[in-house]
Amino acid sequence: MKQRIIKSLLLVCFCCPVSANELLGLPDLPVPADNPQTQAKIELGRLLFNDARLSGDGTISCASCHQPEKAFTDGLPVAEGINGQKGTRNAPTVVNSVFYQTFFHDGRAASLEEQALGPFLNPIEHGLKDKKNLAEIVKQDKKYLEKFAEIFGISKDQITAEHIAKAIASFERTVINGNSLFDQYFYGRKREVLSESAARGSRIFRRKGNCSNCHEMNWKNAFFSDNNFYNIGVGSKKLNPVLDDFLRKIRSGVDPEKVNLTAQQRAELGRFNVTKIIADIGKFKTPSLRNVALTAPFMHDGSIASLEEVIDYYDKGGDDNQFKDSAIFPLKLTDQEKKDLVAFLRSLTSSSYLKKQ
Amino acid sequence: MIQKIKLILTASIFGLTAGCATAEMAAKQTTPVAEKPKLYNETLNPRQKEYPNHLGFNDLHIQAIRHLPPDTHSVHDPKLQMIVHHHCKAYDDGTLLCLMFHNGMKDQDKPIGFEYIITTEQYNSLPEAEKRYWHYHKVEVPRAHATFPDMTAEEAAKVLPAINETYGKVVYFQKPDDKFPLGEPYVMIVQDMPEQE
Numbered sequence: 199m200k201q202r203i204i205k206s207l208l209l210v211c212f213c214c215p216v217s218a219n220e221l222l223g224l225p226d227l228p229v230p231a232d233n234p235q236t237q238a239k240i241e242l243g244r245l246l247f248n249d250a251r252l253s254g255d256g257t258i259s260c261a262s263c264h265q266p267e268k269a270f271t272d273g274l275p276v277a278e279g280i281n282g283q284k285g286t287r288n289a290p291t292v293v294n295s296v297f298y299q300t301f302f303h304d305g306r307a308a309s310l311e312e313q314a315l316g317p318f319l320n321p322i323e324h325g326l327k328d329k330k331n332l333a334e335i336v337k338q339d340k341k342y343l344e345k346f347a348e349i350f351g352i353s354k355d356q357i358t359a360e361h362i363a364k365a366i367a368s369f370e371r372t373v374i375n376g377n378s379l380f381d382q383y384f385y386g387r388k389r390e391v392l393s394e395s396a397a398r399g400s401r402i403f404r405r406k407g408n409c410s411n412c413h414e415m416n417w418k419n420a421f422f423s424d425n426n427f428y429n430i431g432v433g434s435k436k437l438n439p440v441l442d443d444f445l446r447k448i449r450s451g452v453d454p455e456k457v458n459l460t461a462q463q464r465a466e467l468g469r470f471n472v473t474k475i476i477a478d479i480g481k482f483k484t485p486s487l488r489n490v491a492l493t494a495p496f497m498h499d500g501s502i503a504s505l506e507e508v509i510d511y512y513d514k515g516g517d518d519n520q521f522k523d524s525a526i527f528p529l530k531l532t533d534q535e536k537k538d539l540v541a542f543l544r545s546l547t548s549s550s551y552l553k554k555q
Numbered sequence: 556m557i558q559k560i561k562l563i564l565t566a567s568i569f570g571l572t573a574g575c576a577t578a579e580m581a582a583k584q585t586t587p588v589a590e591k592p593k594l595y596n597e598t599l600n601p602r603q604k605e606y607p608n609h610l611g612f613n614d615l616h617i618q619a620i621r622h623l624p625p626d627t628h629s630v631h632d633p634k635l636q637m638i639v640h641h642h643c644k645a646y647d648d649g650t651l652l653c654l655m656f657h658n659g660m661k662d663q664d665k666p667i668g669f670e671y672i673i674t675t676e677q678y679n680s681l682p683e684a685e686k687r688y689w690h691y692h693k694v695e696v697p698r699a700h701a702t703f704p705d706m707t708a709e710e711a712a713k714v715l716p717a718i719n720e721t722y723g724k725v726v727y728f729q730k731p732d733d734k735f736p737l738g739e740p741y742v743m744i745v746q747d748m749p750e751q752e
Binding site: 384385387389401404405406408410411414416417418424426448449454473474475476477478524525527528530 | 586589623700707
């Protein structure tokens with residue numbers, strides 16, 4: 199974990215679109231020592247992020263699924279890639295994703311740099327053959343050649359997929375937004391900006407609802423994720439019918455990969471796919487709740503359409519399965535408390551997005 | 556640390572083939588299946604022993620605000636509003652000892668001190684000069700919006716009368732902002748905090 203923590207203030211001069219105020223409520227920005235932020239690299243990353251030439255048929259860019267005008271999501275339950283192929287998981291926002299310690303819903307990537315290569319080579323996303331293929335496309339553009347030379351000090355032959363990933367990750371480190379009404383209320387101590395209902399909701403979130411046990415916050419900042427993995431029951435309905443059989447087989451020594459599951463069922467194993475620990479079945483990463491009002495539908499499988507339904511889901515204690523976390527149980531919220539929680543979640547939208555709406 | 560290293564290793568081997576919308580990458584994994592995660596450091600505690608033979612400090616989990624020294628004497632100070640987790644062990648003599656975590660009690664969270672809880676009867680036996688360090692839970696439980704997050708409302712209602720008739724003394728060895736315990740340990744006088752909403 200050799201990450202250099204650059205103080206928020208320092209960051210401001212590196213990525214001009216983000217003002218100091220915009221960072222209110224956010225943790226310090228983690229920047230890896232071997233990929234420092236520079237303005238030119240950020241700009242290059244932005245171009246690559248939006249470049250559909252970097253795909254099998256020239257139609258898909260990162261921004262196809264992480265659309266800046268939709269708070270860097272796609273608004274779909276599960277993502278659609280090249281040739282309209284559907285994946286098994288909901289596209290999370292890229293906004294503030296830099297604050298995660300692991301990436302993807304099951305945490306299978308350890309850095310943004312590593313994460314960025316995944317979609318390029320995924321047959322149903324960008325659908326490129328291999329890393330060389332990716333680098334070759336970039337090399338065909340003279341402007342790119344100049345920029346790679348300037349930023350990394352390398353010649354055409356030396357450009358690799360890893361350089362591309364570094365630039366994209368640098369760009370993603372500027373896609374950060376805090377300064378929601380809640381931040382102004384709680385960290386800025388401007389009590390008047392929050393509605394009574396949202397203020398009550400913020401207390402239910404920390405008290406009766408127990409939400410902040412996983413969607414963590416502290417007195418300095420709030421990412422609303424503890425970077426941990428939990429089985430909160432989402433997707434149980436898809437996995438439960440085959441689960442006993444699956445468990446019997448793997449406990450008797452069968453390689454989990456050899457057990458016949460559909461892609462959808464396998465995706466529901468969640469964190470287990472990474473760790474092979476049975477207790478991790480159905481666990482997914484706690485998502486940040488910043489800008490959550492803009493990123494419907496919700497959960498790793500996009501199975502919950504609205505924030506109201508998310509609250510109802512928690513209130514009933516989630517869908518049951520044998521690995522469900524003991525922190526998920528019926529909350530017995532009143533109708534008003536449910537409304538207050540939703541009002542609170544809506545107050546987590548960054549003011550820069552409020553202006554755009 | 557070891558877990559982190561493991562994590563980085565597995566992720567870097569398989570992450571590169573992993574796309575966004577699928578969990579296909581799993582297909583190439585060779586890690587053996589395990590029933591449970593290893594709870595403790597595998598080098599320092601290879602046989603995963605627990606002392607005592609069950610996890611301590613898990614009898615009672617209390618969450619309460621008004622347990623961190625605020626930077627300003629204001630009800631709106633974010634520190635006053637923060638929930639402090641009390642993870643308590645119940646002893647046969649009627650006392651409770653709680654480890655205090657200002658950010659939950661998860662794998663890498665460190666306690667900053669403890670709260671010692673005694674019955675009203677035990678409190679009455681204390682010397683007068685000592686009594687100012689202790690807060691009465693009948694008064695402070697509602698002020699601190701204390702909740703028992705691992706119990707239903709009905710279960711909590713049964714426990715509350717007993718908790719109400721206790722006194723607590725909060726002793727911290729570390730200020731929440733400090734990276735390490737600096738200076739002297741201190742007693743946190745909970746009853747002197749500004750009133751909360």
